[in-house]
Structures are given as C-alpha cells and as structure tokens.
Amino acid sequence: MKLSPVSWERFVSRLKELGFEGPFYGGKHPKMKKGNLLFVIPNKHEPDIDVGFLRRLLKQAGITEEEWLFKKKDA
Secondary structure, eight states, X not given: OOOOOBOHHHHHHHHHHTTOEEEEOOSSSOEEEETTEEXXXXXXXXXXXXXXXXXXXXXXXXXXXHHHHOOOOOO
16 A cells, blocks of 8 residues: 545544544644643645645654554454
8 A cells, every 4th residue: 555645634644543633723723632742733724734744744743654644453
C-alpha cells in the first residue's frame, strides 16, 4: 500500500486511532495532542489533504507511513 489523499475527517479519525486527542480549537488552526506533543492540523474547510502535505504532517506528528497505513490487529 501507499499513501493517498485523505479527507480532513478521515485524517482526524486516523489520528485518534493512533492515540491523539482532539481536535482542540483556538487560534488559526485546530490542534491535536498525544502525550506532550501538541500537533497543529489543517483547517476543516481545506480540500482533501494531498500526499505531499500528508507526508509532512505525519513527519511532524512522529508517525511513520507504515503506522499510518496499517492498523494493529486486535489482540
């Protein structure tokens, strides 16, 4: 599998699956949090998040492409 464009809703949903909380609003952009990391995400009114932008966002959030693409199997 490889990265593909993603809607804002799917982006936020996947971040939650990966342990992030939020989004939290205040300021120009919403934010999500995981531990001590406060991560700025794009605004909802933006079009789908393209692959290049998604890669940059994942890097900032400390998420590998593999983590993004594959869900852990339930134990």
